[in-house]
Amino acid sequence: MTAGAGAELAIETHGLTKTFGKQTAVNGIDLAVPRGSVFGFLGPNGSGKTTTIRVLLGLASATSGEVSVLGQPLPGRLASVLPRVGALIEGPGFYPFLSGQANLRRLDSADRYVSSSTRHARVDAALERVGLSHAAGKKVKAYSLGMKQRLGIANALLTPRDLIVLDEPTNGLDPQGTREVRNLVRSLTAEGTTVFVSSHLLAEIEQICTHAAVMRAGNLVAQGSLDDLRRAGQARVRVLTPDDLAAEQVLRRLGLVPEHPDARGDGHADVTVSAPITDDLAPDTVVSALVAAGVRVRGFEVERATLEDLFVALTGEGFDVVQ
Amino acid sequence: MSSEIAPESAPEHPNAGDTAAVQPLAAGASAEHPLSAGASTEHPLDGAYVALARPRAGWAFLGSEIAVLFRRRRTWVMLIALAAIPVLIAVAVRISSAGSTPGRGPAFLGQITNNGLFVGLVALIICIPLFLPLTIGVVAGDTIAGEASSSTLRYLLVAPVGRARLLLVKFVAAAAFCVAATLVIIVAGALIGAALFPIGSVTLLSGDTVSLGEAGVRALLIAAYVTLSLLGLTAIGMFISTLTDIPVGAMAATVVVSIISQVLDSLPQLDWLHPWLFTHYWLDFADLLRQPIDWSSFGSNALLQLAYVAVFGALAFGRFSTKDILS
Known part of the structure; x- marks a missing residue:
């Protein structure tokens, strides 16, 4: 298929803005989610992630800006886009007096693009896929938070989708459930589904995502493939040596700025000397310079920035929710 | 997905391909991942999921809505409470040996001892005002606000149900409840009446027997009249329900509206307003008990209720179709 660049994107927004009264929840963001990617949508609580998702799914209308999902403009083509999209939005929502199975059947019957003759089989398959078959007949009010979360994910999987949006999918899940969600996302990607995962938990995103975007106070502060994002962060060299002062001298000569060490060496015990390093300077140059200067190098590594470092750098530390 | 609704599936997605109408959901894709625990091979689907090119009529969702409404314990409690009212009346009349004083109590009360069908x-006359x-x-106020408060509204809309369709289905289901509520009173009344009093041919208001x-047909006609009478209020309740995420508020507001309308209808100073009040014809079904039937009040009532349904249905759609769903 020789479609233009637009068709390569599962989600595309230009200047997407959403205001509630005077408060701007989302401020002119340009999202570009490639097809087939696992896209991590990151940001602290209250940064506008869920509002963005609501606009992407047609639950709320954008104040301004353009949105297209699966190559179709919204909200105009919403009715033909949504059957191809599965979603878990801000926690599950079910009728407590119905069983998990009955809940899924009801939600499935709302979709006019699926066949009702396969409904029972598809519901059972989705329940099985999230490991809820044993509780299919139980009323949802008897479900634990984690089970409800699984049921919400099952709802997104009732039919094969081109795009699956998971808003905080691992909320309320135990570590085992979190792992299962990761495996599930991987299997979805293997089927060619684009997965859009929002989360404030970085570790889980970092493990499964190919791309990510970071929100802060309604603004998109970073976006790209995970490798690009990591590269944007600061790498550093770490040298393990008893000759810390000599090592620091060598590093300074190479143009690096060693950081203040945690401890000073006494000439016998190993201490760590570290300094930020850019891609211009090859790590092997550093090692050979250190060895040439007689520094006893007992350990050496180039530490790439983690997504968490980047996340904290972009969104700030601590629990303060930016208004 | 069919080619019509997935025209731009990129080639690198084997399952979302434009001609791949048949997609193996269970047997193929999920077999190797741990969540399905190897059970997917016994699955009845056998790779037979077919996405539909054109949307179906969607009767299944209406069926689901009515089933959910009538599976709720709350609905049953309300219907049982309604059924209890004719039982209460019959028992009270039966055990009071004094008989009734003409002119006291609701219309037709004195006829009960002669004919249990009354x-x-x-019971209907007693139930209609309150x-x-x-x-x-309760039912109409819950339609949209109830879904919003249980967080199911966003999932229905994303399914996608379509906002206009959701309103339509909700209204039809609420109307089905109106039918059930009226029939429950009539049928429970007939049963307890037959059990406690003699029944037989009925003397109508026009003197004919x-x-x-x-008489059973006339009773059903009256049930139809009362059901129709309640449709205007149902539409009002549904509109109020689109204004809030708190179902109890919408329920209470709907009941209050019906009471205000009845109060206004009882003030002679507002004579000019009376024909426009949706409660105005609520008790005017006596004309159905004449021979031949006088259909004029039935017609006026039908017209008025349809007008209320049209106006408040349009208001509900106007409000709901542009509403940001943040619940």
Whole structure:
């Protein structure tokens, strides 16, 4: 298929803005989610992630800006886009007096693009896929938070989708459930589904995502493939040596700025000397310079920035929710 | 996905391909991942999921809505409470040996001892001003606000149900409750009346006597009249329900509206307003008990209720179709 660049994107927004009264929840963001990617949508609580998702799914209308999902403009083509999209939005929502199975059947019957003759089989398959078959007949009010979360994910999987949006999918899940969600996302990607995962938990995103975007106070502060994002962060060299002062001298000569060490060496015990390093300077140059200067190098590594470092750098530390 | 609704599936997605109408959901894709625990091979699907090119009529969702409504314990409690009213009346009349004083109590009360069929009619007259609006208020006020408060509204809309279709289905289901509520009173009245009093041919208001079967038809006509009477209030309740995420508020507001309308209808100073009040014809079904039937009040009532349904249905759609769903 020789479609233009637009068709390569599962989600595309230009200047997407959403205001509630005077408060701007989302401020002119340009999202570009490639097809087939696992896209991590990151940001602290209250940064506008869920509002963005609501606009992407047609639950709320954008104040301004353009949105297209699966190559179709919204909200105009919403009715033909949504059957191809599965979603878990801000926690599950079910009728407590119905069983998990009955809940899924009801939600499935709302979709006019699926066949009702396969409904029972598809519901059972989705329940099985999230490991809820044993509780299919139980009323949802008897479900634990984690089970409800699984049921919400099952709802997104009732039919094969081109795009699956998971808003905080691992909320309320135990570590085992979190792992299962990761495996599930991987299997979805293997089927060619684009997965859009929002989360404030970085570790889980970092493990499964190919791309990510970071929100802060309604603004998109970073976006790209995970490798690009990591590269944007600061790498550093770490040298393990008893000759810390000599090592620091060598590093300074190479143009690096060693950081203040945690401890000073006494000439016998190993201490760590570290300094930020850019891609211009090859790590092997550093090692050979250190060895040439007689520094006893007992350990050496180039530490790439983690997504968490980047996340904290972009969104700030601590629990303060930016208004 | 069919080619019509997935025209731009990129080639690198084997399962979302434009011609791949048949997609193996269970047997193929999920077999190797741990969540399905190897059970997917026994699955009845056998790779037979077919996405539909064109949307179906969607009767299944209406069926689901009605099933959910009538599976709720709350609905049953309301219907049982309504059924209890004719029973209460019949038992009270039966055990009071004094008999009734003409002119006291609701219309037709004095007829019950002669003919048990009148129990249902008396019960309807008692229920119309308050009990029936109360139950309709609960059902109609819950339509949208109830889904919003249980967080199911966003999932229905994303399914996608379509906002106009959701309103339509909700209204039809609420109307089905109106039918059930009225029929429950009439049928419970007929049963308890037959059990406690003699039944037989019925003397109509015009003095004619009709057979038991014909009387049953008249009773059903009255049930239809009362059901129709409640549709305007149902539409009002549904509109109020689109304004809030708190179902109890919408329910209470709906009941209050029906009471205000009845109060206004009782003020002679507002004579000019009366024909426009949706409660105005609520008790005017006596014309159905004449021979031949006088259809004029039935027609006026139908017209008025349809107008209310049209106006408040449009208001509900206007509000709901542009509403940001943040619940």
